[in-house]
Amino acid sequence: MTTPTHVDVLIVGAGLSGIGAAVHLTTAFPGRSYAILEKRGASGGTWDLFRYPGVRSDSDMYTLGYRFKPWVGDKALADGPSILDYVRETAREHGIDQQIRYRHRVLGADWDSEAALWTVTVDHQGEVIELTCRFLWSCSGYYDYEQGYSPPFPGRERFTGQVVHPQHWPEDLDYAGRKVVVIGSGATAVTLVPAMAGTAEHVTMLQRSPTYVLSLPGRDPIALGLRKVLPGTLAYRLVRAKNVAMQSASYRACRAFPGVARRVIRTAAARSLPDDYEVDVHFKPRYDPWDERLCVVPDGDLFKALRRGSAEIVTDTIDTFTESGIRLASGRELEADIIVTATGLNLSIFGAATLSVDGAEVKLPETMAFRAMMLSGVPNFAFTIGYTNASWTLKADLVAEYVVRLLRHLDETGTRSVVPVRDADVSEAPFMDFEPGYVRRAIDRLPKAGDREPWRLRQSYLHDVRTIRRGEIADAALRFS
Template identity: 65%
Template structure:
């Protein structure tokens, strides 16, 4: 039996639950369902279970616009974020619309019927849904496997090797020598979190990353919440933090030497006297060529200062029976090696799209406003910012989709599709970002364009005006009604 809904949302993580909340609030008469491949709500925040897992954005911007973050810690731990998402779903009754263990494999659009037919696998069996609008909120991480380089000799290592994306519940690192390979957000989170119990934790990096310390608690936010209450304080704090992040990002792009100097001086203050900052904390690239790593209350620097952790900047020659041998000739003993070597991206969750029998090759499409695909009707997807919190963009995308659906209903249209017929638009990467996980997979994603509305500015202020208030019928988005069936046409005649 095929189930039909007005809107089908793919993914029950931060974006999917937010999209459902926006849909219920803006268009309560619409029917919808959420297809979730896993067994529970939460997406990334349920998948990652490694020690210390937390946000790398403050929760006043990573939280939903419609639901204030009320906890004292602004840089929140993973379980708290997961609770926030699940509470949002439960309180709004969204959880009743979720179909768990439904992995979407394909979606085909019929212009004649003005609907999507979505094929999924549920407990090993194929199931089918149809919908008028398809909304992909599955993020861009591949959930079944992280990135693991080909390390020579890894098979002969006598200890435990673990990737953060698949953390064993029974892994005990108490009193163990731990080597964490990597220098990104996951590594700088793991090192201080494991250092409390481990004999010693070494962060082994090929090259340094920009790392900044921020207070775990936002004193202004906590004060305003006490004085004004959560509802009134939340938008003030949200805009304060948006402004701070935006200004720092722009300063980084315009005055990279100044920002590099600011970060360096702050790093020196938190490390032991005489520490070799140039070797371990002086990146080769400019600030914000890659995402900055945030450490709450300087916990990574504190672990280094106390001697519980250390940083080694070198390259791996091979694994040995007892650890790792490096290019410098140094050998690192280890009982546990954590390969925090990055994630793998997967465009639209690996879903195969077809439009009127034609396969959609994603790299041949262009992203309209960073959220729809040229030539693909009644379809939207969510990808957040790389220079600010994910949810800032996710909220705006959902708001725009609600405006678009309302526009369709008001004018009696069945279909909307962005069409790129501007010969002056040139292709650009969807994410102009130098992080390894992006560079490894960006060619599999849709393209951005050189001109509006195909250009992706990565600016919340720009998107706020464009997506919340800009015209829906802008000449690029085309609207139509589905053809009248011949029998119906003859009867009406």
């Protein structure tokens, strides 16, 4: 069978966002041609790539799940393999898996205004090929899948044990009965430590500074109860609405009253720890809640590991790696057989592919994001990037619904292209009002946001429901031709 070189819509990325986008597209336009390009050899994106112990969601599955497909698992904070099964099951149910072209890495895309057509250059296992499409949709997220972030550690070459980054976890790594040091304090670290603590001899989480850690139930009793008395779809919708409301209210309260939020989170941590534990040393961050994403631990598993003594947290800085572990600035030495560098991710927008319009390269820092899903001056292009303060899929579903409405508007008006046009008097703002390391390291390479609608960044699902799901498509900032 010959693989078509032209499709109406080309989706880049076969992860959670890309498969969801394809379902929305095929449901709205059953006859419209499309393809999904996936640079790796498997679908699932993040949930296929990450294989470290305990990998799980840090958002509840009633909002991380698709709006159109109820989550039927028992766990609200689900493990990675279960999420991967859910994503792939969705693809099979809708025939999406038949439209995925694996090992297709997008190198660049050029828009031809006269033809109203994208020409996309792709590397397929060493062969460079070209595809064309009417609409290009990037669903590749913003992480670099090739390499995680690992800062240069003094003396690293001296360490005689094994150094591992969670993004590329060795399948044959045996940590049973061994001393493990996990460097980091983010979501990956707080997941790894309790997952390894039951098997390793001892696990130490070494953090330069604390982060906010909040315990949540691994299962949602309200969701499980509603399923027993209501149809599954209705129960899912009610729990989803409940969790959206709780997420939104919690975030707004934290931002409006950071001092109160600090005390509440600290008090909850203190209650979960031994009486003599140094809470303010290890669980009192320098920043306010939601300046960086809160770390969620299901059923307090991290706190339980600390109480048992199978894990500990050390707050200090690294002086140097040694042959047998790490020497800290305080002079203390941590013995280790394995060191895990849970030090973060690298950011890569649109999978590092270059965009150009009529041969002129699009320089991302010179563009402005329209509703955080399209770029000024770039026609017939959309991208999906989820929320930083709520479940990724909440935004992904909204973007997909908007793209469907946009394509329908093009059909109904007989127009072929749409492009956001920035007003000259719109002031610039950061694309992400978020301060984790991977954002700070890449902020100069990102598009800009604006100081007013529709360019202003809104990390608010409830706001976006009004403006993206229900707002007029014929926005003054969009030019149709």
